[in-house]
Amino acid sequence: xxxxxAATLFQQALGAAFYSLPEAVRRLxxxxxxxxxxxxxxxxxxxxxLARLCARIAGLPKAMREVPLAIEFDADAKRETWRRxxxxxxxxxxxxxKGGLLRERLGPLQFRYRLHPAREALWWQVAGVRAFGxxxxxxxxxxxxxxxEREHAGRYEFLVEARLPLIGLVVRYDGWLEPLADAEAIRHxxxxxxxxxxxxxx
Numbered sequence: 001x002x003x004x005x006a007a008t009l010f011q012q013a014l015g016a017a018f019y020s021l022p023e024a025v026r027r028l029x030x031x032x033x034x035x036x037x038x039x040x041x042x043x044x045x046x047x048x049x050l051a052r053l054c055a056r057i058a059g060l061p062k063a064m065r066e067v068p069l070a071i072e073f074d075a076d077a078k079r080e081t082w083r084r085x086x087x088x089x090x091x092x093x094x095x096x097x098k099g100g101l102l103r104e105r106l107g108p109l110q111f112r113y114r115l116h117p118a119r120e121a122l123w124w125q126v127a128g129v130r131a132f133g134x135x136x137x138x139x140x141x142x143x144x145x146x147x148x149e150r151e152h153a154g155r156y157e158f159l160v161e162a163r164l165p166l167i168g169l170v171v172r173y174d175g176w177l178e179p180l181a182d183a184e185a186i187r188h189x190x191x192x193x194x195x196x197x198x199x200x201x202x
Contacts, residue, residue: 005032006077007077008031008075008080009077009096009097009102010029010102010115011029011030012097013097013101013102013115014117020117022121022150022151023151024151024154024155024156025121025122025149025150025151027179028149028156028177028179031073031075032075032076033074033075034074035073035075036070036072036073036179036180037070037071037073037177038068038069038070038071038177039068039069039155039156039175039177039178040066040067040068040175040176041066041086041173041174041176042064042067042173042175043060043061043067043086043172043173044063044169044171044173045060045063045169045170045171046163046168046169046171050166050167051167051168051169051170054164054170055170055171057107058109059091059092060091060170061086061173062089064086067086068085068087069084069085069087069177070084070085071083071084071085071177079096080096081094081095082094086173093105100114101113101127102114102124105133108131109129109130109131110130110131110132110133111126111128111129111145112126112127112129112130113125113147114127120150120151121148122149122150123146123148124146124148126139126143127139141164141165142162144161144162144165145162145163146159146160146161147159152176155176155177155178156176156178157174157176157177158173158174158175158176158177159172159173159174160172160174
């Protein structure tokens with residue numbers, strides 16, 4: 001008999017609660033190996049000069065409205081890499097699970113999250129932030145950071161928002177995603193051109 005596949009990061013973080021998530025959210029976070037999703041997203045950026053500086057340091061996408069979004073996932077039991085393409089603007093993060101917390105590296109920052117399933121959604125709560133993986137930053141700075149994942153009309157939907165004290169909005173992006181039916185068939189197509197048809201359906 002073949003061994004059962006190793007638990008994904010989100011299965012490790014949530015345990016039995018993983019199976020209470022909406023199907024579209026559960027499916028995305030059950031990815032092993034390589035998978036591609038695509039859909040539509042909008043991005044709002046803060047206008048404060050410090051907000052723009054923070055966004056630039058973190059490598060966040062520029063403001064845009066209802067553009068094609070493609071994401072490639074590379075996932076195993078120890079780490080995940082998410083490569084996003086917002087209408088031709090790339091953004092990459094790396095995730096791991098350690099010490100009971102989901103860890104996400106975004107530019108020079110490492111965010112640590114507790115995951116909470118509630119109200120038919122999955123919420124990410126910031127539990128700590130480190131610069132360059134070493135220097136702890138005050139957790140109070142990041143109380144305005146939130147992430148929500150849910151299912152709506154059979155689609156995976158996401159909302160990410162970051163606000164900082166005295167700076168205000170840094171970024172807010174939201175949208176929806178669907179799995180690409182055959183990732184191998186489109187592997188040679190650049191990410192930003194894979195799902196132009198999603199804009200018509202959305």
